[in-house]
Amino acid sequence: PDFPTYAEIITPRKDIRQMYETGRGSLRMRARWIRENGEIVITDLPHQVSGARVLEQIAQQMQAKKLPMVADLRDESDHENPTRLVIVPRSNRVDLDGLMAHIFASTDLEKTYRVNINVIGNDGRPGVKGLHTILTEWLAFRRTTVTRRLQHRLDKVLARLHLLEGLLIAYLNIDEVIEIIRTEDKPKSVLMERFGLSADQAEAILELKLRHLAKLEEMKIRGEQDELVAERDELQTILGSEDRLRELIKAELQADAEAYGDDRRSPIVEREEARAFSEIDLVSSDPVTVVLSEKGWVRAAKGHDIEPEGLSYKAGDSFALAARGRNNQQAIFLDSTGRAYSLMAHSFPSARGQGEPLTGRINPPSGASFSGLLMGDPARKALLVTDGGYGFVTSLNDMISKNRNGKAVVSVPKGARIMPPITIPATEKTLYLGAVSNEGRMLVFPLSELPELAKGKGNKIISIPSARVQNREEYVVAVAVFAEDDQLEVRAGKRKMGLHFSDLEHYLGERGRRGHKLPRGLQRVDGIDVIPSAARAQEEESTESE
Numbered sequence: 001p002d003f004p005t006y007a008e009i010i011t012p013r014k015d016i017r018q019m020y021e022t023g024r025g026s027l028r029m030r031a032r033w034i035r036e037n038g039e040i041v042i043t044d045l046p047h048q049v050s051g052a053r054v055l056e057q058i059a060q061q062m063q064a065k066k067l068p069m070v071a072d073l074r075d076e077s078d079h080e081n082p083t084r085l086v087i088v089p090r091s092n093r094v095d096l097d098g099l100m101a102h103i104f105a106s107t108d109l110e111k112t113y114r115v116n117i118n119v120i121g122n123d124g125r126p127g128v129k130g131l132h133t134i135l136t137e138w139l140a141f142r143r144t145t146v147t148r149r150l151q152h153r154l155d156k157v158l159a160r161l162h163l164l165e166g167l168l169i170a171y172l173n174i175d176e177v178i179e180i181i182r183t184e185d186k187p188k189s190v191l192m193e194r195f196g197l198s199a200d201q202a203e204a205i206l207e208l209k210l211r212h213l214a215k216l217e218e219m220k221i222r223g224e225q226d227e228l229v230a231e232r233d234e235l236q237t238i239l240g241s242e243d244r245l246r247e248l249i250k251a252e253l254q255a256d257a258e259a260y261g262d263d264r265r266s267p268i269v270e271r272e273e274a275r276a277f278s279e280i281d282l283v284s285s286d287p288v289t290v291v292l293s294e295k296g297w298v299r300a301a302k303g304h305d306i307e308p309e310g311l312s313y314k315a316g317d318s319f320a321l322a323a324r325g326r327n328n329q330q331a332i333f334l335d336s337t338g339r340a341y342s343l344m345a346h347s348f349p350s351a352r353g354q355g356e357p358l359t360g361r362i363n364p365p366s367g368a369s370f371s372g373l374l375m376g377d378p379a380r381k382a383l384l385v386t387d388g389g390y391g392f393v394t395s396l397n398d399m400i401s402k403n404r405n406g407k408a409v410v411s412v413p414k415g416a417r418i419m420p421p422i423t424i425p426a427t428e429k430t431l432y433l434g435a436v437s438n439e440g441r442m443l444v445f446p447l448s449e450l451p452e453l454a455k456g457k458g459n460k461i462i463s464i465p466s467a468r469v470q471n472r473e474e475y476v477v478a479v480a481v482f483a484e485d486d487q488l489e490v491r492a493g494k495r496k497m498g499l500h501f502s503d504l505e506h507y508l509g510e511r512g513r514r515g516h517k518l519p520r521g522l523q524r525v526d527g528i529d530v531i532p533s534a535a536r537a538q539e540e541e542s543t544e545s546e
Contacts, residue, residue: 006266006352010110013270022259023117023130030271031109033100038085040096046111051075051085057107058087066277067102068284069094086520104274109333139249146249147239156233157228159200164228166176168221170208177205289344290331292321292358292373298331299355300348311316321420325375332399335364336386336418339409340399344376363404372421374399378462381452383433384409385461387475388416392458393424393450411457415470422481425532434507435462436478436490440523443515444507447481460512478528485533492522498531520542 011019019025029046031054055075061067072088087103089096089123104110120126122137124542129137147231169178169328173195175387184190191202289301291308295317308322323331341362349356359371376380378397385391390413401407410418424447431447432457443462449461461476468474482488488499497519507516517523 005364007044008269008271009048009181009266009267010271019117019138020131023115023133025113025127027113028503029111029113029266030104030274033477035096038092039102042085042087042109043081043083044136045083046108047113049111050109050442051083051371052110053075054107055085058103058353061106067099069099091261098277100195101274103278105276110274111130119393125425142249143245146245146252147441149234150239153231154239157232157235160344161228161232162198163201164221164225166197167197167206168218168225169197169201169219170205171218181206189398202302259506276424284327287324287325289322289324289351290345290348290349290373290375291355292333293317293318293355294320296358296370297355298348298358299353299359300327301351306351311351312354321370323373323375329375330371330378330396330400332374332396333358333362333370334374334399334409334418334421335406336367336371336412337365337368338399338408338412338418339368339406340365340409341404341406342400342402363402364406371418374421374423374457376423380426383422383424383447383450383479383481384458385419385421385435385476385479386410386412386416386458387419387467387477388413388469389435389437389448389460389462389464389476390416390458390459391462391479392453392456393447394453398454407455409455411455413457415466415472416475419476423481425483426480427483429485431481431483432501433461434480434482434488434504434528435476436518436525436528437464437474437515438525439464439474440479440518440525441510441516443509443513443514444504444508445509463512477525480528480530482530483533487531487533489529490518490522491526491529492518492524493526495521497522 008031009027010028011028012028015025015028031042031046032041032044033040033051035041042051042054045054057371058070059071062070062073069090070087071090074086074088076084076086078084085348106172116128117130117132117134118126121129121133122141151523176194177191180190180194181187188199188202188206191197191205192199238248273385278309284488286302287304287307289304290298290309291301291306291311292298293313295314297314297317299311301311302326309319309320312446313319325331325345327346329345331345333341333343335341341343341364343361355390357438364370374396376396378395378400380396382396382399383391383393394409397407399407412418432444433447434442434444434452436442441462449459450461461479464474464476480488484501486501488504490499491496505520
């Protein structure tokens with residue numbers, strides 16, 4: 001009653017239903033807050049929660065660096081605002097809803113209370129009762145109470161009517177009544193015998209003071225009689241009808257609610273469950289480049305402008321793989337057996353040193369080497385290919401594993417090897433896949449013809465006899481994903497040739513075909529580079545920055 005409002009009740013519907021039926025359960029209350037000039041202002045606290053204690057809990061998390069997005073706390077409570085706790089975010093880019101979800105889950109701003117409704121029932125015995133039972137018994141009690149009240153009033157009305165009949169007889173025979181009172185030793189019995197009065201009627205006449213006898217007027221007596229008769233008939237009608245009694249109880253409750261009721265101070269609100277920040281949520285989203293060496297040493301450098309080849313490596317070691325992403329993303333490593341492993345980028349040592357062995361974090365099969373390194377949004381798509389000519393599209397999320405042993409993603413055909421995976425550009429344009437074999441055969445087809453799988457061997461990209469793959473006589477040497485407005489640059493030794501989409505018509509075909517030979521001098525292909533159009537380069541740069 002000292003506060004104008006209270007915290008919210010966010011108890012799930014199933015728990016409310018349980019309390020309604022059994023009288024036992026739990027009640028969850030959550031503080032209420034508003035946004036004010038980019039700050040969080042807490043205006044209402046749960047039952048028996050101290051604002052000072054809440055600020056202390058938040059301050060402890062700030063000192064432990066578990067709330068890097070909070071800059072300051074203030075208690076602005078006063079007599080006008082009994083509860084006003086202010087949380088100042090570090091910047092206007094902080095997700096206030098997510099921040100409050102964490103604070104609700106980690107402080108007393110959201111509390112659970114045990115409910116055990118133990119009451120004395122209509123039978124006079126205590127017991128745990130559900131709300132339905134309590135309301136049913138209370139309505140029965142209310143019906144009994146109203147019935148007794150009406151019956152009591154009816155008895156009073158009937159008694160008064162009985163007295164009024166005696167007073168009316170006295171008025172009509174006023175002189176004789178006065179004479180009997182003056183002359184008789186026992187006037188009560190004489191009045192009863194003379195006028196046929198009851199003992200109560202005779203007593204009422206004798207109790208009247210002498211000056212009141214003259215004031216007895218027939219009209220007043222008959223007027224009061226008429227009013228009481230009407231009230232008597234109404235009371236008898238209500239008491240004789242269940243429907244009339246129920247309507248009276250309903251009308252009285254509505255009148256009481258109108259006169260004494262107020263709006264609910266603890267609103268019942270449906271909310272999502274509060275969730276505390278995980279370790280990943282607290283990691284900054286700074287750009288980072290993860291670098292893996294030939295010997296399997298891994299490290300991470302801040303930013304995307306680093307040249308991995310220019311880093312220092314241990315004697316006999318050199319650069320192998322690199323991927324650009326964010327500090328709070330997973331780095332996915334693909335080994336030569338087709339297994340994928342994932343580790344958080346922020347956990348890697350700094351690139352200022354020479355890193356640490358990756359095998360200290362994961363357990364790859366004996367003799368396995370690493371063939372690929374990917375980073376990015378878990379929803380991002382990637383192309384996985386073996387040089388036996390098979391491949392499929394998957395998402396980075398399907399490659400993430402929490403186990404040290406990783407997860408099997410690619411089934412490698414006998415004699416084939418896994419090629420470095422390719423991140424598929426996030427664009428709405430039609431994408432094409434180009435594949436070149438060591439014999440200089442090139443095939444181009446729409447990427448949409450490849451299936452999207454979580455794991456497996458995939459479908460045939462370019463036709464190469466399996467016997468030739470096993471003998472390493474023929475295999476895929478390069479693949480590329482590109483759009484129509486991109487340019488392909490084919491590298492063969494020191495020679496290079498740029499191909500626009502119009503130049504690739506000769507190599508277009510259905511997935512799984514043999515493809516066509518490249519021009520002489522370019523058949524010993526070392527690789528294919530995609531030179532994106534200016535528009536797509538800008539689009540990819542924007543996506544990467546996000």
